[in-house]
Amino acid sequence: MKESARVRTAGAKRQRLMRAAAEVMHRQGAERTTIADIARAADVPVGNVYYYFKTKDELVAAALSEHARQLDLLTADLDRLPDPRERLKGLIAAWVGQRDLAARYGCPTGTLAVELDKGEEGGLDVEAGKVIQLLLTWAEHQFRELGQPDPDGLALTLVGAYQGMSLLANALRDPGIMEREGARLLAWIDSLQVA
Amino acid sequence: MKESARVRTAGAKRQRLMRAAAEVMHRQGAERTTIADIARAADVPVGNVYYYFKTKDELVAAALSEHARQLDLLTADLDRLPDPRERLKGLIAAWVGQRDLAARYGCPTGTLAVELDKGEEGGLDVEAGKVIQLLLTWAEHQFRELGQPDPDGLALTLVGAYQGMSLLANALRDPGIMEREGARLLAWIDSLQVA
């Protein structure tokens, strides 16, 4: 009992740090985010962070897996819809729903991937790619269930469109871009014929 | 005579620094690129850099305008083609031609824009947006000349697709993505009916 309580407490602090890392690094980027920034956001004393994460890279990895977890929650939710077409449209709706965040800070995973691909080869860049791959694989699955030829090509187009519209919305600071492109993607999904 | 020679020399050094800034920052990102990195790449003594650029931000701005210059060269070249459809297809071909660089470091302007949008509001983020806007405006012009309705929406879709495929190719380290999506875009441009 005492044991599990201690673990739960420790786990809670660790979880606060993970979520803070994901949020702050999304806003500021991984490079310019300091350990102190994350400690402050998680309300944990600075020096104590190193008890939970031995290096800053471990914190970046934690942020990445937090994003993966968020993605899992979303797709698990969409998977409850019976029609794959509706699942895809639900995904797009979710993207558009995040338009203000995307216009301000871009796609959490996409912007992090861009940054890590320029970093010093700690393998973190590959980790970021894996998170994006999760989304690609899920989308491919939906297109296949819809009976589409070249489902992975379609997934590439869909996810690419999302990353592109997020980047443009972010660079031009215009959430309206997410709406315009989102509407186009919805029409595209609707236009697909079932085989 | 002596005067112009001196100016030319100074200009040459400054130009070397601009180009080095653009290249190195594309590979490493602006944040983790040090003044020393740029000085080394341009073969200029470290301390001397500050004679030409008073702050690091000025070097980032220089890198940005160097990218804008490259874009101007490309579009000016494409503008010599008589058919706007061929001009758009030429642009896509140029993107695919850069697939290895894109897979390794992403789109120079796009990745820089992503990074600067997380920086400390020196107005550099807006500058990056302007460079992307140059490309959007040029593409819109071509679609309009083709007699398309909603030319700026089409430009958004085209440039968004480019940014998206560059990001995915970069994150997954796969130049093949540039080829697949490039082929799709070419087919799309071909399928547009003239009004």
Added chain:
DNA sequence: GTCTATACAGTGATAGAC
């Protein structure tokens, strides 16, 4: 104009008290 030396600030990480 060109370059060297250095001041100064900020950051990741560690040692060790509690």
Added chain:
DNA sequence: GTCTATCACTGTATAGAC
């Protein structure tokens, strides 16, 4: 397990010799 104090290092920027 928790937290404070501190070290070692890196990087921007400046002062000033040549």
